Amino acid sequence: MSTKPLELDVRPILAGGSDPFAEIMEAVAALAPGQDLRIVAPFRPAPLIQVLGSKGFTHVEESLGGGAWAMTFSRVADSGARADTAGADADPWPEPARQLDNRDLDPPEPMVRILAATEEMAAGEVLSALLPREPSFLLPELAKRGHAWRGAMTEDGKAYRLLVRVGAGREMRT
């Protein structure tokens, strides 16, 4: 792995009174294949280890003194069976073939439209959608239909951005 780790220091975010989770998830989504994520936090971020662990990451931790920690997360090469955000994370995804803005739709209309769009798209194509919140009931349905997905709240925390790669999760199903 020659790629330099992506660095994210969450101390200023926490000092500003915000929750850095959305930024961390954005950083995770932005990682290049094989790239590590190095997070610096003012405490040992135990919940994060659990969350990223469930997404197929291992970590190396390093105490920086003064209570601060640096955590370097690496994606396990064969993370398929454990990944819950996406099936084919090892390959870069193509540019979205379709965009949907579902932010102002009544639930469950965002879910209906996303599922309808995935039915019309070819395998391997990517759909990008904005939603008012994390679509809890949609995610298992996408997995069940064999689609891979990645999602996170947007930087301002006002919407949820979801990428769906049609048919890409089929080989992942356990």
Added chain:
Amino acid sequence: MAGVTLSRWTMSYFAAALVALVAAEVLMATGFGYPAAALRGAETLLVVHLVAIGWLSLLMLGALFQFVPVLVAKPLHSDRVAGAVLLGLLAGLSALAAGFLHLAGVVTVDLPFFPAAAALLGVSFALAIFTLGRTLETAVSPGLPVRFVTVGLISLAATVMFGIIFAGVLGGGVEATLFLEIAAAGVPVHAVTGLGGWLTFTAMGVSYRLFAMFMLAPELDRASSRWVHRLGAAALGVTVVGGGAAAAAGASLTGVLAAAGIPGLAALVLYGFDVVHLYRGRLRRNMELNSRMAICALASLAAAVTLSLVTVVLGVFEEHVGAIVFLVAFGWLTGLGLAKLYKIVAFLTWLECYGPVLGKTATPRVQDLADERRAWPWFVAFFMSSWLGTAALLLSSASMFRVATAALAIATVGIVVQFVRARRLIDVTNDLRFPPGARRPRLFLSISH
């Protein structure tokens, strides 16, 4: 797997809860319990627990087993526990009812009803709290509703602990002076933590998210809502710790309840502002029936708060506490519960039936499962009857109360029929009802996968 699937047991909880609600209303209509009997008499206690455990707690738990996973975007810690909890609670409630009937002289068989009730209800509620607590714990960034539900569950634990002490004393097995003191004086603490902490505080927390979802309003996490949480939690903390200590010491509870009442009142007033803000900020201009009827429930809560204040100032709170509790239990909690069930039952049924075929074929919309023109008169009748019942208690008219609760029972059955229609997809047009691949929902049990 991230995301949430349907909880298998939620519909079973709702069905059992609605049966208990109608049973309690019919009992009241036949003149069983207060005001015909004493406020703290065994008959009244039976009706109160049928409403508080059989109806409201089962409704709340059934909703939380589905809703908490949505809040934390993680599956429930164990769905199997939910089924066992339901059976345990129903068995415990039956034992409790038998115990009260024994006290009232209706049941003459002498069995250890109260110890059985304490054990069954204690273990079942503990299991429910454990399962929901473990699920809440997985929240990565706990939002406001998660924090409300956490306080609600702690209040439930406190309520159950007081209940177990009472059951021990009523059953005759517990004779330690400390527990006898608590049982003699602790009833208001038990009632406030149960109705106020567990049921009202949880309902408030859940309502922040439900109002935002059903009216397309922005999610609230602002200073006022955080203060509602802090002040409410402080009020409940004072009630449980101070009230418990005062009851154990044989001291008067008045000071403790007043000290808890001030932050409690402030929390409710701020909650009122938040709710007005949510309704004003909604993107959905035409409100659905569930949102319109929730206003009636919120008005009942406001009326109950006002009534409490007025009666305290006039020094007549004690004699009207029955009317206030009735308004909280029916106008507010039951009204809100039925209004939200009207939306939730249709939504869960829609997802269960059409989830697998969405996007592949034409499916009905969620609102096609409910016929609001058919449902609204029953809701209006329900709220009118609950307000009439409150007035009857304020006026100490037992006959007027029976008429009001009979109307309440009829209106409730009318609303339940709407839920069954949604579950049976009766209001969906024939050609859309069962497209190929759709799953036919069962009345009481959801297909979870």
